[in-house]
Amino acid sequence: MSEPILQIRDFNVLFETHDHEVHAVKNLNFDIGEGECVGIVGESGSGKSQLFLGALGLLTSNGRATGSVKYRGKELLGLPQRALNKVRGSKITMIFQDPLTALTPHMTIGAQMMEALRTHQHVPHAEAHKRCLEILDLVRMPEAQNRMGQYPHELSGGMRQRIMIAMATVCGPDLLIADEPTTALDVTVQAQILEIMRDLKKELKTAIVLISHDMGVIAGMADKVQVMRLGEVVESGSTDKVFYAPEHDYTKALLDAMPRIDRPMRAGHAILQPLSTIGAEQRLLDVEDLKVYFPIKTGGFLVSRTKPLRAVDGVSFSLRQGETLGIVGESGCGKSTLARAVMKLIDKTDGAVVWCGRDLGDLQGPQVRALRKEFQIVFQDPLASLDPRMTIGQSIAEPLVSLHPEMSRAEVQDEVRAMMKRVGLEPGWINRYPHEFSGGQNQRVGIARAMILKPKLIVCDEAVSALDVSIQSQIVDLILNLQAEFGMSMIFISHDLSVVRQVAHRVMVLYLGRIVELADRNSIYEDPRHPYTRALIAAVPVPDPKAERGKNHTSGLGELPSPLDSRAQLSFLKSRMIDNPDAEQYRPKLMEIAPGHYVAEHDPA
Amino acid sequence: MSAPGVTDRNTITIERAFDIEGRSLWTDARRRLVKNKAALTSIIVLSIIALMAIAVPFVWPYGYADIDYGNIACAPDWWPGVDVTCRAGGYHIFGMDQNGRDLFIRVLYGARVSLAVGVVATLVSLLIGVTYGAVAGFVGGRLDELMMRFVDVLYSLPFIFFVIILMVVFNQNFFLLFVAIGAVEWLTMARIVRGQTLSIKQKEFIEAARAAGVGTFANIRHHVIPNVLGPVVVYVTLTIPTVILAESFLSFLGLGVQDPLTSWGVLIADGKDHMETAPWMLIFPALFMAVTLFCFNFIGDGLRDALDPKDR
Numbered sequence: 045m046s047e048p049i050l051q052i053r054d055f056n057v058l059f060e061t062h063d064h065e066v067h068a069v070k071n072l073n074f075d076i077g078e079g080e081c082v083g084i085v086g087e088s089g090s091g092k093s094q095l096f097l098g099a100l101g102l103l104t105s106n107g108r109a110t111g112s113v114k115y116r117g118k119e120l121l122g123l124p125q126r127a128l129n130k131v132r133g134s135k136i137t138m139i140f141q142d143p144l145t146a147l148t149p150h151m152t153i154g155a156q157m158m159e160a161l162r163t164h165q166h167v168p169h170a171e172a173h174k175r176c177l178e179i180l181d182l183v184r185m186p187e188a189q190n191r192m193g194q195y196p197h198e199l200s201g202g203m204r205q206r207i208m209i210a211m212a213t214v215c216g217p218d219l220l221i222a223d224e225p226t227t228a229l230d231v232t233v234q235a236q237i238l239e240i241m242r243d244l245k246k247e248l249k250t251a252i253v254l255i256s257h258d259m260g261v262i263a264g265m266a267d268k269v270q271v272m273r274l275g276e277v278v279e280s281g282s283t284d285k286v287f288y289a290p291e292h293d294y295t296k297a298l299l300d301a302m303p304r305i306d307r308p309m310r311a312g313h314a315i316l317q318p319l320s321t322i323g324a325e326q327r328l329l330d331v332e333d334l335k336v337y338f339p340i341k342t343g344g345f346l347v348s349r350t351k352p353l354r355a356v357d358g359v360s361f362s363l364r365q366g367e368t369l370g371i372v373g374e375s376g377c378g379k380s381t382l383a384r385a386v387m388k389l390i391d392k393t394d395g396a397v398v399w400c401g402r403d404l405g406d407l408q409g410p411q412v413r414a415l416r417k418e419f420q421i422v423f424q425d426p427l428a429s430l431d432p433r434m435t436i437g438q439s440i441a442e443p444l445v446s447l448h449p450e451m452s453r454a455e456v457q458d459e460v461r462a463m464m465k466r467v468g469l470e471p472g473w474i475n476r477y478p479h480e481f482s483g484g485q486n487q488r489v490g491i492a493r494a495m496i497l498k499p500k501l502i503v504c505d506e507a508v509s510a511l512d513v514s515i516q517s518q519i520v521d522l523i524l525n526l527q528a529e530f531g532m533s534m535i536f537i538s539h540d541l542s543v544v545r546q547v548a549h550r551v552m553v554l555y556l557g558r559i560v561e562l563a564d565r566n567s568i569y570e571d572p573r574h575p576y577t578r579a580l581i582a583a584v585p586v587p588d589p590k591a592e593r594g595k596n597h598t599s600g601l602g603e604l605p606s607p608l609d610s611r612a613q614l615s616f617l618k619s620r621m622i623d624n625p626d627a628e629q630y631r632p633k634l635m636e637i638a639p640g641h642y643v644a645e646h647d648p649a
Numbered sequence: 650m651s652a653p654g655v656t657d658r659n660t661i662t663i664e665r666a667f668d669i670e671g672r673s674l675w676t677d678a679r680r681r682l683v684k685n686k687a688a689l690t691s692i693i694v695l696s697i698i699a700l701m702a703i704a705v706p707f708v709w710p711y712g713y714a715d716i717d718y719g720n721i722a723c724a725p726d727w728w729p730g731v732d733v734t735c736r737a738g739g740y741h742i743f744g745m746d747q748n749g750r751d752l753f754i755r756v757l758y759g760a761r762v763s764l765a766v767g768v769v770a771t772l773v774s775l776l777i778g779v780t781y782g783a784v785a786g787f788v789g790g791r792l793d794e795l796m797m798r799f800v801d802v803l804y805s806l807p808f809i810f811f812v813i814i815l816m817v818v819f820n821q822n823f824f825l826l827f828v829a830i831g832a833v834e835w836l837t838m839a840r841i842v843r844g845q846t847l848s849i850k851q852k853e854f855i856e857a858a859r860a861a862g863v864g865t866f867a868n869i870r871h872h873v874i875p876n877v878l879g880p881v882v883v884y885v886t887l888t889i890p891t892v893i894l895a896e897s898f899l900s901f902l903g904l905g906v907q908d909p910l911t912s913w914g915v916l917i918a919d920g921k922d923h924m925e926t927a928p929w930m931l932i933f934p935a936l937f938m939a940v941t942l943f944c945f946n947f948i949g950d951g952l953r954d955a956l957d958p959k960d961r
Contacts, residue, residue, distance in 0.1 A: 429853040
């Protein structure tokens with residue numbers, strides 16, 4: 045390798061806080077050459093983002109960077125703002141996780157892109173416009189001409205991320221730093237964005253630094269990998285070496301913690317109890333043709349006109365005792381709404397929910413509250429789901445206090461302590477507050493709160509999605525162990541198909557409020573029939589570089605259409621579609637193609 | 650593990666001794682507030698004024714209504730001006746007013762009235778405003794619409810006319826002052842609380858509480874109100890000075906407290922009539938009032954920083 049583009053030596057980042065100094069990056073060395081892709085893996089707090097923010101002089105005011113950062117032999121550290129700006133945004137560019145906050149809301153896409161081009165290269169307006177269109181084509185932006193006049197909020201997350209990449213590449217940079225570029229996106233969109241980045245690397249010879257917590261994403265993209273932990277690089281080397289022959293224990297642990305869609309049962313992890321050993325054939329829950337519509341205002345003066353948004357549109361399933369049903373689908377497919385309607389946290393529009401032979405449809409206030417003893421929910425964001433003004437003990441005790449008012453204070457305390465112990469929390473922490481804990485610990489609190497009543501059904505709504513992989517695998521193990529011990533049923537909602545494969549007996553795939561496929565986990569992952577299920581599964585990155593390289597990454601799936609458009613549900617059955625967004629459409633029926641394996645009607649591929 | 654409460658009871662009792670006391674958000678806020686020098690000084694100054702207003706009248710040799718005809722509008726002994734008509738002597742450290750009453754004790758009585766009106770009227774507005782706003786925001790829908798339109802209607806009543814009519818109809822009554830001022834101040838409080846409630850209602854922990862079987866009103870009491878209290882406390886410290894000002898404004902117009910009882914507003918009104926011949930009659934009450942208002946505003950500012958350090 046010739047002269048590296050970016051060379052970082054003895055690099056440190058320090059933050060001054062109220063209590064003490066935080067050493068975020070410690071004595072770090074880093075090189076990236078022409079056209080290379082280096083992956084940086086690490087969990088939250090590993091300093092992987094601060095490394096490059098520090099190198100480009102973008103630290104917050106209480107941070108400082110020391111060491112040496114050389115771009116093509118020129119020292120960047122300590123350079124004045126103006127000189128730094130010549131490099132930044134032109135030769136070295138960054139894209140961030142959240143494409144909405146990184147775009148200016150009141151400027152059109154075109155204006156923002158051209159601004160970058162014109163400040164750095166002083167090209168005339170007409171030419172800038174042409175260049176922008178070319179770049180938008182390169183990132184496969186449909187209807188590029190029209191997009192130039194649109195504002196960021198008019199675009200979906202995936203589209204915005206394309207715009208970010210387009211903006212970052214419009215000046216022809218040597219180095220693109222992508223900080224968790226696909227973390228906020230759905231898997232199919234993630235696959236498209238990664239594909240675009242791969243093309244950029246090939247066609248423009250741009251070097252890419254890919255920062256991610258997801259080993260799967262890194263495996264498919266990077267030539268070299270650095271694993272970071274607590275501000276230090278614990279292992280670095282070629283991708284194959286790090287993945288197939290990891291040396292450091294942390295790398296091994298990280299690889300082991302990754303849920304694998306291709307390997308559901310792994311040694312050293314809790315294993316889902318097979319249904320046959322649970323033995324219960326009793327049906328706990330029957331959901332028949334459940335519909336939840338939200339009225340959406342579509343204009344109108346004084347008397348507002350509304351159109352129903354079909355969040356859940358005719359879903360039926362049943363759940364046996366001790367069984368786990370996984371619900372997967374992309375954001376906006378109605379999976380959370382479905383679970384909340386089953387739990388009577390929101391009102392259904394139509395259909396029936398039958399719990400232990402009793403229709404829940406007509407239950408009112410106090411009866412619904414009594415029902416809460418039997419099903420509980422664990423939320424996605426552990427910190428947001430706990431009241432910041434309450435101690436964790438009070439939070440865990442809440443269901444007991446409100447549903448068992450006869451229990452004395454001491455009894456409640458004892459129960460809480462015992463449950464805290466069971467979920468792996470120190471009982472002595474009972475008087476502490478959520479902000480004193482990490483995400484994983486807070487999620488244990490959330491689980492303890494859900495488990496304290498020993499409910500028959502637990503809904504996990506993306507319960508592990510916001511956690512780091514190593515914590516995620518601990519929480520998944522905890523959930524599986526609790527299920528083995530208490531025998532509750534579960535509805536496990538996740539966008540992460542790999543996790544669902546590990547925890548669910550049966551898996552249901554939702555697309556815009558309707559089931560497209562429902563089967564036991566092995567059939568659905570090994571023999572998916574519906575094109576949407578296939579695309580979803582193919583889009584999941586696997587932490588296996590060779591498998592990733594061999595994959596055909598073009599999924600053929602476009603953006604998720606608007607659920608307000610009645611044609612949307614027929615994306616896979618175009619032959620029956622009436623081409624009018626307001627027309628009453630045909631609903632694809634579920635067919636049982638094998639015992640227990642249901643697939644929605646679709647056009648043959 | 651079917652009855653963990655029983656099996657583990659002994660170990661649990663032992664463990665209890667090692668419980669770690671958590672740092673609540675309030676503890677953190679208090680720590681930050683104490684670090685803020687301006688706020689801390691304000692709290693101390695304000696406490697001194699309040700303590701003086703409460704305690705000094707019991708020991709002071711002069712009453713607030715005692716008239717000394719020989720010393721009408723006399724300057725305190727230490728007054729630096731040379732062209733004063735007379736000097737009061739004795740303990741009249743702030744001099745005498747136009748009726749020959751000791752100004753120091755009258756300023757302290759004024760402090761009693763002004764602070765009492767400020768605190769009580771604010772508490773009234775707090776109680777009504779928080780309940781009203783939290784219910785409107787949490788229940789939402791048509792009820793919210795109805796309750797907030799009612800607030801809008803009250804807002805559009807001209808405050809001064811409202812008070813004047815009250816005073817005329819019910820004669821001049823000290824308690825009416827509280828009612829009149831409280832009746833106006835809670836409106837803003839209700840709006841603030843409703844806005845905060847609407848945003849808190851979206852938080853997951855509210856849904857978590859509902860899933861845990863907590864009823865609507867318990868939810869408001871345990872989850873909504875404690876979480877809106879931060880902005881509310883800030884607003885309270887900023888309402889008290891507003892109320893004190895409103896009271897002094899009414900008293901200045903002759904609609905508030907009646908002689909011989911007094912308030913800072915009355916004292917300032919009297920003082921302005923004798924501004925040229927007896928400037929101390931204006932300076933002392935005005936100084937006390939200004940310092941008090943200043944302190945409240947500093948505390949309000951400090952509280953805001955302490956409760957929400959990210960928003961600085």
